[in-house]
Amino acid sequence: MSLKVDGDLARSFGLTDDEYGKVLAIMGRTPSLTELGIFSVMWSEHCSYKSSRMHLRTLPTKAPWVIHGPGENAGVIDIGDGLAAVFKMESHNHPSFIEPYQGAATGVGGILRDVFTMGARPVANLNALRFGSPKNADTRRVVDGVVRGIGGYGNCIGVPTVGGEVNFHPSFNGNPLVNAMTVGIAQKDRIFLSAAAGVGNPVVYVGSKTGRDGIHGATMSSAEFDEESSSKRPTVQVGDPFTEKLLVEACLELMATDAVISIQDMGAAGLTSSAVEMASKGEVGIDLDLDHVPQREANMLAYEMMLSESQERMLMVLRPDRTEVARKIFEKWELDFAIVGHLTDSGRITVRHNGRVEADIPLGPLADEAPVYDRPTVYEEPPALLTAPSDPAGIEGALRTLIASPDLASRAWIWNQYDSSVGGQTLKHPGAADAAIIRVEGTKRGLAMTTDCTPRYGQADPYVGGLQAVVEAWRNLTATGAKPLAMTDNLNFGSPENPRIMGQFVRVIKGLGDAGRALDFPIVSGNVSLYNETRSDTGLTTAIQPSPVIGGVGVLDDIATAVGMAMPEQGELLLIGETWGELGQSLWLREVCGREEGAPPRVDLAAEKRNGDFIREHIQKGVVAACHDVSDGGLLVAVAEMAMVSGVGCRLEANPSGVSPHAYWFGEDQARYVVATTQADHLLKAAEDAGVPVRRLGQIGGEQIHIPVGMQLDVKELRELNSAFFPDLMGEG
Amino acid sequence: MKVGIVVFPGTNRERDMVQALTLATGRAPKLVWHQEESVTGLDLVVLPGGFSFGDYLRSGAMAAHSPIMTAVRRFAEQGGYVLGVCNGFQILTEAQLLPGALLRNAGMRFLSQDCHLKVEGKENIFTHGWAKGDVFRAPLAHGDGNYTAAPEMLDRLEGEGRVAFRYCRDDGYIQHDDAQINLNGSARSIAGVLSENRRVCGMMPHPENLTDPALGGTDGMPLFKGIVESLST
Amino acid sequence: MKVRVFVSLKEGVLDPQGKAVGHALAALGFKGVGEVRIGRVVDLDVAAKTADEARKEGEAMAKALLANEVIEDFHVEVVA
Amino acid sequence: MKVRVFVSLKEGVLDPQGKAVGHALAALGFKGVGEVRIGRVVDLDVAAKTADEARKEGEAMAKALLANEVIEDFHVEVVA
Ligand SMILES: Nc1ncnc2c1ncn2[C@@H]1O[C@H](COP(=O)(O)OP(=O)(O)O)[C@@H](O)[C@H]1O
Numbered sequence A: 001m002s003l004k005v006d007g008d009l010a011r012s013f014g015l016t017d018d019e020y021g022k023v024l025a026i027m028g029r030t031p032s033l034t035e036l037g038i039f040s041v042m043w044s045e046h047c048s049y050k051s052s053r054m055h056l057r058t059l060p061t062k063a064p065w066v067i068h069g070p071g072e073n074a075g076v077i078d079i080g081d082g083l084a085a086v087f088k089m090e091s092h093n094h095p096s097f098i099e100p101y102q103g104a105a106t107g108v109g110g111i112l113r114d115v116f117t118m119g120a121r122p123v124a125n126l127n128a129l130r131f132g133s134p135k136n137a138d139t140r141r142v143v144d145g146v147v148r149g150i151g152g153y154g155n156c157i158g159v160p161t162v163g164g165e166v167n168f169h170p171s172f173n174g175n176p177l178v179n180a181m182t183v184g185i186a187q188k189d190r191i192f193l194s195a196a197a198g199v200g201n202p203v204v205y206v207g208s209k210t211g212r213d214g215i216h217g218a219t220m221s222s223a224e225f226d227e228e229s230s231s232k233r234p235t236v237q238v239g240d241p242f243t244e245k246l247l248v249e250a251c252l253e254l255m256a257t258d259a260v261i262s263i264q265d266m267g268a269a270g271l272t273s274s275a276v277e278m279a280s281k282g283e284v285g286i287d288l289d290l291d292h293v294p295q296r297e298a299n300m301l302a303y304e305m306m307l308s309e310s311q312e313r314m315l316m317v318l319r320p321d322r323t324e325v326a327r328k329i330f331e332k333w334e335l336d337f338a339i340v341g342h343l344t345d346s347g348r349i350t351v352r353h354n355g356r357v358e359a360d361i362p363l364g365p366l367a368d369e370a371p372v373y374d375r376p377t378v379y380e381e382p383p384a385l386l387t388a389p390s391d392p393a394g395i396e397g398a399l400r401t402l403i404a405s406p407d408l409a410s411r412a413w414i415w416n417q418y419d420s421s422v423g424g425q426t427l428k429h430p431g432a433a434d435a436a437i438i439r440v441e442g443t444k445r446g447l448a449m450t451t452d453c454t455p456r457y458g459q460a461d462p463y464v465g466g467l468q469a470v471v472e473a474w475r476n477l478t479a480t481g482a483k484p485l486a487m488t489d490n491l492n493f494g495s496p497e498n499p500r501i502m503g504q505f506v507r508v509i510k511g512l513g514d515a516g517r518a519l520d521f522p523i524v525s526g527n528v529s530l531y532n533e534t535r536s537d538t539g540l541t542t543a544i545q546p547s548p549v550i551g552g553v554g555v556l557d558d559i560a561t562a563v564g565m566a567m568p569e570q571g572e573l574l575l576i577g578e579t580w581g582e583l584g585q586s587l588w589l590r591e592v593c594g595r596e597e598g599a600p601p602r603v604d605l606a607a608e609k610r611n612g613d614f615i616r617e618h619i620q621k622g623v624v625a626a627c628h629d630v631s632d633g634g635l636l637v638a639v640a641e642m643a644m645v646s647g648v649g650c651r652l653e654a655n656p657s658g659v660s661p662h663a664y665w666f667g668e669d670q671a672r673y674v675v676a677t678t679q680a681d682h683l684l685k686a687a688e689d690a691g692v693p694v695r696r697l698g699q700i701g702g703e704q705i706h707i708p709v710g711m712q713l714d715v716k717e718l719r720e721l722n723s724a725f726f727p728d729l730m731g732e733g
Numbered sequence B: 001m002k003v004g005i006v007v008f009p010g011t012n013r014e015r016d017m018v019q020a021l022t023l024a025t026g027r028a029p030k031l032v033w034h035q036e037e038s039v040t041g042l043d044l045v046v047l048p049g050g051f052s053f054g055d056y057l058r059s060g061a062m063a064a065h066s067p068i069m070t071a072v073r074r075f076a077e078q079g080g081y082v083l084g085v086c087n088g089f090q091i092l093t094e095a096q097l098l099p100g101a102l103l104r105n106a107g108m109r110f111l112s113q114d115c116h117l118k119v120e121g122k123e124n125i126f127t128h129g130w131a132k133g134d135v136f137r138a139p140l141a142h143g144d145g146n147y148t149a150a151p152e153m154l155d156r157l158e159g160e161g162r163v164a165f166r167y168c169r170d171d172g173y174i175q176h177d178d179a180q181i182n183l184n185g186s187a188r189s190i191a192g193v194l195s196e197n198r199r200v201c202g203m204m205p206h207p208e209n210l211t212d213p214a215l216g217g218t219d220g221m222p223l224f225k226g227i228v229e230s231l232s233t
Numbered sequence C, D: 001m002k003v004r005v006f007v008s009l010k011e012g013v014l015d016p017q018g019k020a021v022g023h024a025l026a027a028l029g030f031k032g033v034g035e036v037r038i039g040r041v042v043d044l045d046v047a048a049k050t051a052d053e054a055r056k057e058g059e060a061m062a063k064a065l066l067a068n069e070v071i072e073d074f075h076v077e078v079v080a
């Protein structure tokens, strides 16, 4: 194949004219096709973070317990007992629309590799999903494939999927969000990094063979490619969880020896980005000989091998005297193992194939001169506070509507397809608590994990959307009794070239940062997914609601102290936190009144911290029997959720004067928790002493939820209403 | 009591099984790699859950033909005790150490939830820890758990008391055609079966995942305690 | 030589997948879809010199692994 | 009429299943097993009067449900 390398081809590879000019200046000549491919993927938004980098720098990333913050394959925090939690979240949005099963499956595979690359055994997966409107004809296909794909990969590899979240909104029609998170556990002093070291050391390729999978989209649009062959060429990668399982076991076995100097998974832009990153971080050169790369297909070009995104592959630098030890381990696991190059002192990446040098690029400029953009921003005025709308439905009517609505309906249909118990350490399965909890094997400790984001808040006011995502994650961890330690983020937005969207991005980051700082809750890893937009037939582009998804991780010193949402048979319900009855952007307003309006609920970081610290302290003291934070749907929905989990009802007291009933029961004011306790007086007094707003909500017991004026609903009926949505959507009702 | 847990490439519930057996026996079982050729010296061989060889082709098919299974077959023929859970059950049917086969779940979806089982088997070490008719809770997690066998074989299994466990409601009620009770659509709600000599048992649900009091219950413990008690007397 | 092994569920064995596909097709508006049965086709190379040898090899593979004769039938075609 | 739809992975698309089966056959001592590819056959009835109509119906079903054209090819045979 001979493609003429010029500005046109560069453009079709996604490089701007300016960027191509830089390439020419760095190379001092016209680059080869392979070189152009390497530049284009390394300088892509995905690999270079060119639109987001300068803003991400402002995020809080440090705390005494942070071992590795952003910049490594995953974040690493100290969880005590000489152990570390290693975690990250990553998006696979676009592939999951094209081929939902494989897109979601390979998303899970990718994030797992980011975690075990660092020497951690993956112990839990979570997934944050956003789908288009349930009324959209295509939504069923996407939901079906995505859920099957996540389950298909995670179940097979034997990592329990323990949590996540799901939203539906028309802005995700044609552009679903699939954000997958993996949490692993490693020995704190056995963390593996990617920086290569030791000139002359072998560069080793392990895992699956390389095929022509997922070579960047630019290739497809290039007219010079033979029509027929390109139509056969898959853009979709197919995941092989069985091979990944072998890869996990083989890598962990190898990492228990002293053979590994550095290791990096092959994710986006495969061999290119892994080789470039390892060498640049280690400030060495790297020589690759592609003749040794295990290949699945015949006659692959250097360009194709360098850009292939075949799954389940890793690159590592080994101690030369240990390569045979390593080879034996990979042979035992029946995985490919090949020495494909060595480190040099040239400061360059040199790629040979069939005896020819196909690429020879100085690594310094490839990294340092990667474009960074300070893109123009436009900040939109956030909407004003909503003036309280009147109540068209009544309390019981609204609760019935809300509890059956897509964003509040039971997710059991989803989590029942995910193996949440494999590994034998799961304490709180999906639906049982505000955060999932797994025991740290061999200890009394637990890890609590959650993912959270409320895109409709971010759409209305990006700054508040950023704040709220963080505080909700922090609250969900807190509500189990865990101490929140750190978070990972997955920032999903539309096109950064649109100043309005760039404005959203900047404001969201400010919100994340302010909340993280106030709560001592640093961001240790993350991922940015931009250009989440769809173009309609009329040429109109719609961007998704800005979705800064937060994955929070916390620790419990003793899992025996953890609480879930299930209420005891008797006792009292208390409400912690202040209620104004803010209905702006609430689900009540959307689902009951059909309006998406107003300002989202205010976030008061000091109140969050005060109320949360109080809750955690009293959970750990054993005074709290069950706890659930108040978020989507408001107070009555939170109580209903607790009742449905436990199969026990309650008699609630009427709303206080000063707040109208519907605003009280359905407002989404933040910093609140519903607590079930058998020691209400003690807890009330303690709250008052601590200056924490507290209120008696009612008595636990019976088979109904009862409110003096307005409502009496069987918990059983609630459960039925709550569980219909997914089976109906999927035609399995 | 010496227990060996066979590990195939793709097995993923061996750690769960180690944990349960360690709690039950007080000592850690031995892990046996699928390429080993003998299981001598063991009192019990366990084939745990997972996706051996990816469960590609048919669940358990490739594992059933790996070298260790020749040894397991010999062990069983000589009267050794073998327990297969989930993928282990699939492997035992593929290896024809147990009758029948496990098809895709009737609803065509992977199922991961708690189920209830009624104890039916007689005179065997696997149900020894319960009384006949007892009902217990167990998590299940599988895509291919829909038990099938020829009608004559089903009659025979029932007649000989070789149905070890059946899916039921929490009150013990059994209804073959109710997808809320017989979750995966198994013939006659069969969740576990025994070999002719009652020394080989296969079951789909995971009692090993409910054995630790710190993690939500011990409903599955009688399986292991019953085995220990039977084999140490 | 190239051999193709067809594996299908025995008559009388319930085919959950076929049943689900039948339902789904009907829901999509396809009429008169009767029983749907789903089988597997395995394409592979065998080290055989004659078609006859190839067929025998394919049959041996089917018996050894590709089909579960408790529930499945198979037949082998020599493709090339 | 009876129609048979063959569905197979597109060329170049990884077939994890085929790969694992190839390994297993080799381990069982079958020699010279090259690349193994695994496909599906769907046998079904269609409400069509002519072979041509039947083929069209089969193709429509394949496109709508039986094959995932992003990664799979299919072809339809009219059996009877
Ligand atoms: N995609 C998913 N996968 C697994 N579990 C999920 C998923 N979506 C939601 N869940 C679980 O459902 C429960 C309710 O979710 P959500 O309403 O988002 O909780 P909260 O509002 O407390 O954050 C949680 O236990 C959550 O982990």
Ligand SMILES: [Mg+2]
Pocket: A165, A451, A452, A453, A472, A631
């Ligand atoms: Mg949430």
